[in-house]
Amino acid sequence: MSDTILNAHIPDGPLEGKWQNYLDTCKLVNPNNKRKHTILVVGTGLAGASAAASLAELGYNVKAFCIQDSARRAHSIAAQGGINAAKNYHDDGDSVWRLFYDTVKGGDYRAREANVYRLAQISNNIIDQCVAQGVPFAREYGGLLSNRSFGGAQVSRTFYARGQTGQQLLLGAYQALEKMVDAGKVEMLPRQEMLDLVVVDGKARGIITRNLVTGEYERHVGDAVLLCTGGYGNVFYLSTNAKNSNVTAAWRCYKRGAFFANPCYTQIHPTCIPVSGDYQSKLTLMSESLRNDGRVWVPKSGDDKRPPAQIPEADRDYYLERKYPSFGNLVPRDVASRNAKSVVDEGRGVGETGVAVYLDFADAINRLGKDTIEARYGNLFDMYMRITGENPYEVPMRIYPAVHYTMGGLWVDYNLMSTVPGLFVLGEANFSDHGANRLGASALMQGLSDGYFVISHTLGNYIANNSFPEVNESNEAFAAVENDASSRINKLLAIKGEKTVLEFHRELGKIMWDKVGMSRNKEGLQSAIQEIQKLRSEFWQNLRVPGEPNSYNKNLEFAGRVADFLELGELMAIDALKREESCGGHFREEYQTEEGEALRNDDEFSYVAAWAHSGDDSSPNLHKEPLEFDRVKLTQRSYK
Amino acid sequence: MKLHLKVWRQNGPHEEGKLVPYQVEANPHMSFLEMMDVLNEQLIKAGEDPVEFDHDCREGICGSCNMVINGVPHGPLKGTATCQLHMRHYKDGDTVVVEPWRAEAFPVIRDLVVDRAAFDRIIAAGGYVSVDTGSAPDANAIPIEKNKAEMAFDYATCIGCGACVAACPNASASLFTASKIAHLSLLPQGNAERKTRVLRMVEQMEKEGFGDCSNHGACEAACPKEIPIDAIAIMRREYVKAALS
Ligand SMILES: Cc1cc2nc3c(=O)[nH]c(=O)nc-3n(C[C@H](O)[C@H](O)[C@H](O)COP(=O)(O)OP(=O)(O)OC[C@H]3O[C@@H](n4cnc5c(N)ncnc54)[C@H](O)[C@@H]3O)c2cc1C
Ligand code: SF4
Ligand code: FES
Numbered sequence: 092m093s094d095t096i097l098n099a100h101i102p103d104g105p106l107e108g109k110w111q112n113y114l115d116t117c118k119l120v121n122p123n124n125k126r127k128h129t130i131l132v133v134g135t136g137l138a139g140a141s142a143a144a145s146l147a148e149l150g151y152n153v154k155a156f157c158i159q160d161s162a163r164r165a166h167s168i169a170a171q172g173g174i175n176a177a178k179n180y181h182d183d184g185d186s187v188w189r190l191f192y193d194t195v196k197g198g199d200y201r202a203r204e205a206n207v208y209r210l211a212q213i214s215n216n217i218i219d220q221c222v223a224q225g226v227p228f229a230r231e232y233g234g235l236l237s238n239r240s241f242g243g244a245q246v247s248r249t250f251y252a253r254g255q256t257g258q259q260l261l262l263g264a265y266q267a268l269e270k271m272v273d274a275g276k277v278e279m280l281p282r283q284e285m286l287d288l289v290v291v292d293g294k295a296r297g298i299i300t301r302n303l304v305t306g307e308y309e310r311h312v313g314d315a316v317l318l319c320t321g322g323y324g325n326v327f328y329l330s331t332n333a334k335n336s337n338v339t340a341a342w343r344c345y346k347r348g349a350f351f352a353n354p355c356y357t358q359i360h361p362t363c364i365p366v367s368g369d370y371q372s373k374l375t376l377m378s379e380s381l382r383n384d385g386r387v388w389v390p391k392s393g394d395d396k397r398p399p400a401q402i403p404e405a406d407r408d409y410y411l412e413r414k415y416p417s418f419g420n421l422v423p424r425d426v427a428s429r430n431a432k433s434v435v436d437e438g439r440g441v442g443e444t445g446v447a448v449y450l451d452f453a454d455a456i457n458r459l460g461k462d463t464i465e466a467r468y469g470n471l472f473d474m475y476m477r478i479t480g481e482n483p484y485e486v487p488m489r490i491y492p493a494v495h496y497t498m499g500g501l502w503v504d505y506n507l508m509s510t511v512p513g514l515f516v517l518g519e520a521n522f523s524d525h526g527a528n529r530l531g532a533s534a535l536m537q538g539l540s541d542g543y544f545v546i547s548h549t550l551g552n553y554i555a556n557n558s559f560p561e562v563n564e565s566n567e568a569f570a571a572v573e574n575d576a577s578s579r580i581n582k583l584l585a586i587k588g589e590k591t592v593l594e595f596h597r598e599l600g601k602i603m604w605d606k607v608g609m610s611r612n613k614e615g616l617q618s619a620i621q622e623i624q625k626l627r628s629e630f631w632q633n634l635r636v637p638g639e640p641n642s643y644n645k646n647l648e649f650a651g652r653v654a655d656f657l658e659l660g661e662l663m664a665i666d667a668l669k670r671e672e673s674c675g676g677h678f679r680e681e682y683q684t685e686e687g688e689a690l691r692n693d694d695e696f697s698y699v700a701a702w703a704h705s706g707d708d709s710s711p712n713l714h715k716e717p718l719e720f721d722r723v724k725l726t727q728r729s730y731k
Numbered sequence: 732m733k734l735h736l737k738v739w740r741q742n743g744p745h746e747e748g749k750l751v752p753y754q755v756e757a758n759p760h761m762s763f764l765e766m767m768d769v770l771n772e773q774l775i776k777a778g779e780d781p782v783e784f785d786h787d788c789r790e791g792i793c794g795s796c797n798m799v800i801n802g803v804p805h806g807p808l809k810g811t812a813t814c815q816l817h818m819r820h821y822k823d824g825d826t827v828v829v830e831p832w833r834a835e836a837f838p839v840i841r842d843l844v845v846d847r848a849a850f851d852r853i854i855a856a857g858g859y860v861s862v863d864t865g866s867a868p869d870a871n872a873i874p875i876e877k878n879k880a881e882m883a884f885d886y887a888t889c890i891g892c893g894a895c896v897a898a899c900p901n902a903s904a905s906l907f908t909a910s911k912i913a914h915l916s917l918l919p920q921g922n923a924e925r926k927t928r929v930l931r932m933v934e935q936m937e938k939e940g941f942g943d944c945s946n947h948g949a950c951e952a953a954c955p956k957e958i959p960i961d962a963i964a965i966m967r968r969e970y971v972k973a974a975l976s
Contacts, residue, residue: 230874281848373789544864
């Protein structure tokens with residue numbers, strides 16, 4: 092297959108009017124016809140739960156699936172800091188344009204203008220919807236909603252619910268979903284894992300799942316499939332993602348013809364609790380909102396091993412404030428993370444391992460009082476204390492970057508439809524709105540925008556424009572795909588080797604973190620590709636998965652997911668190698684400014700890299716979607 | 732540190748289970764679940780089946796993890812879910828008994844994994860505000876007193892783990908159900924459906940086979956989110972008001 096230019100189907104007209112134009116002209120489905128269509132929603136995080144609830148309200152029959160025992164437990168539940176919207180309630184100059192502009196700039200000009208503008212427009216409706224559901228956002232004494240500022244923005248536009256915004260938003264969406272379960276319009280199927288996509292006559296018409304309690308395979312038929320399965324940060328083994336977060340559903344769709352876009356764009360979050368030992372199973376994020384009041388520093392000299400309280404001001408280096416006087420501690424995530432890595436690489440890291448920097452609240456506590464700090468961040472401080480055994484009211488926190496979010500994902504057009512007709516992708520699973528770096532508080536916004544406000548229209552347009560010949564479970568395509576899925580599972584169990592899934596996953600994670608992580612170079616990426624290939628072949632010869640296929644078997648689930656990560660990891664390295672520039676979270680050491688900032692190459696790389704599976708994991712085909720910027724002027728990002 | 736574990740093993744809902752002794756080498760920085768990971772790696776290497784347990788976020792917010800540790804749901808630390816418990820609270824030579832939630836309404840699926848679907852059905856019976864997507868007024872149209880919002884929030888933090896049921900001598904789901912009722916009844920948004928909500932949710936709770944509340948207070952003590960037991964008083968008040976009108 093040769094390179095083709097991808098069409099994103101962006102509506103005509105000026106940027107500000109594109110979405111309205113779409114709404115005015117898209118085809119509608121007659122309310123009585125909606126109930127004749129079954130929509131399969133895979134995943135019930137913010138994107139999936141909001142989509143399932145909204146589509147059911149409109150009259151579609153919805154079947155929703157998730158891995159956990161309840162829809163309420165999706166990874167979205169763990170989001171802490173907040174959700175952006177351009178309400179400008181505080182009259183600090185915010186607007187849809189500014190939210191749009193900040194998001195495009197924050198993404199280092201690698202996102203699609205039209206999508207981001209729509210996202211900024213919809214942001215305000217999300218807040219209205221969630222408040223109406225009873226989401227208890229933070230409020231001022233006057234009873235109105237409160238905001239805070241987040242990295243990469245100079246206005247206060249982040250709505251928050253203590254340090255557990257994701258929990259409250261997800262519970263709102265989950266309750267809306269349960270409301271539609273009660274109404275008989277959603278069938279909720281928890282403890283089910285989608286293992287493959289069924290394509291009939293060129294359209295996505297169903298999925299094969301494995302019932303995680305009984306091990307049985309199930310065939311589900313629908314007129315469209317919505318993939319809302321989250322991000323793939325767990326390819327690094329250690330990340331802030333929940334343990335069940337995985338790429339399997341997206342990867343299986345890639346193998347069935349959906350393109351995978353910008354897989355190398357990974358976000359490393361600057362404020363996480365540092366790794367403490369090899370047994371570590373995941374990393375814990377400390378919300379970036381902490382950077383509003385905490386000051387980041389390391390000793391000026393690497394030899395300075397005094398406890399932090401004994402290091403006088405003169406011997407401290409508040410390196411973010413020093414290098415970026417106008418944004419200071421609030422620079423975007425990629426900039427904050429890379430700077431932490433560079434002071435650690437210089438030997439100035441702190442703590443037992445030397446792989447950490449301080450985040451210090453002493454000044455804020457002096458200025459605002461302990462009570463105020465406790466009210467703002469109490470639960471985060473408690474979490475830190477539980478994990479580390481240290482009290483951040485008294486000693487500075489130790490933090491270090493960790494893998495947090497994946498901007499890459501399945502390629503979708505303006506309709507959120509992948510290259511497989513009828514397969515839509517929402518939330519973190521798609522690549523759409525964040526370019527090469529996501530700003531804080533904008534993933535929740537995107538997931539809910541996709542799920543509550545975009546998909547109902549774009550799916551309707553698809554349904555109205557297409558015909559759906561009767562397909563049922565006994566269709567041969569279903570039998571064939573189920574056979575593929577069960578053979579894979581049986582193969583995993585049949586290897587009966589020596590090494591556990593966990594051991595393979597850790598090894599893969601180390602390769603990814605060292606060579607496809609915070610900073611990358613040609614040589615490292617080339618060797619990562621070879622190492623991953625080697626590890627993958629060892630996996631299929633030497634894996635040991637205990638237990639039976641027909642029972643609850645967590646290890647077997649994880650084995651299938653790690654098998655897919657072992658393929659995805661290679662694609663990420665291939666993509667990172669091909670992109671010979673630095674942008675956002677993708678930092679190629681060969682391409683940097685004299686000041687060590689990411690150096691883009693807009694002439695050659697202002698495109699979305701969408702990879703198509705070729706049948707051979709090591710030689711995917713690249714398709715490009717050129718990025719055109721009509722309204723935003725591309726500049727070298729500067730947060731000085 | 733060396734620990735002597737006794738872990739509940741049960742192959743399926745209808746099979747008999749028993750406590751099985753294991754020894755494991757742990758380190759004080761590990762979380763409790765990481766210690767269980769070490770045990771499982773050990774078992775797999777020895778050709779045995781690992782212990783099944785639910786977990787996901789490992790940071791105390793998803794409500795997946797559910798272990799009764801030495802007889803206490805989520806273990807000894809107040810306001811802490813199993814996944815947030817660290818081994819620094821144990822010492823060399825300790826014996827630790829690990830069991831699943833036990834309640835008729837939470838049947839065991841395998842080992843420490845139980846079926847908590849009853850909770851979803853309780854929420855489906857009215858634990859929401861019926862507002863269809865796109866029909867909401869401007870978010871600042873309804874100011875809400877800060878104190879009230881904060882109070883509602885305290886109840887809204889329930890993670891749906893089920894420790895309250897596991898701790899209760901009657902296996903009552905009152906704290907879980909009441910936390911949602913209290914959250915929504917304290918806010919103006921929840922007003923319109925106030926009566927039907929409490930009547931239906933309480934009815935569903937009874938239908939699921941959870942026991943009655945006798946004000947024991949064990950639920951509040953076990954709750955990893957420290958949901959105040961006042962929630963149950965609010966639920967009762969709401970129920971009486973709704974039933975009488
Ligand atoms: C610790 C943390 C804090 C964060 N804080 C913020 C924040 O403050 N603000 C912000 O904007 N963003 C934040 N984010 C990012 C944000 O939370 C996520 O990007 C977002 O919640 C993803 O939502 P989602 O609906 O796309 O997917 P998820 O919430 O990841 O949901 C995925 C769903 O898919 C299901 N699933 C996956 N695979 C399968 C399969 N094969 N079969 C069936 N079901 C499947 C899962 O069961 C789950 O239901 C944070 C992320 C982390 C890790
Ligand atoms: S009330 Fe507490 S113990 Fe009960 S389910 Fe909610 S969080 Fe868990
Ligand atoms: S694993 Fe999520 S609360 Fe314990």
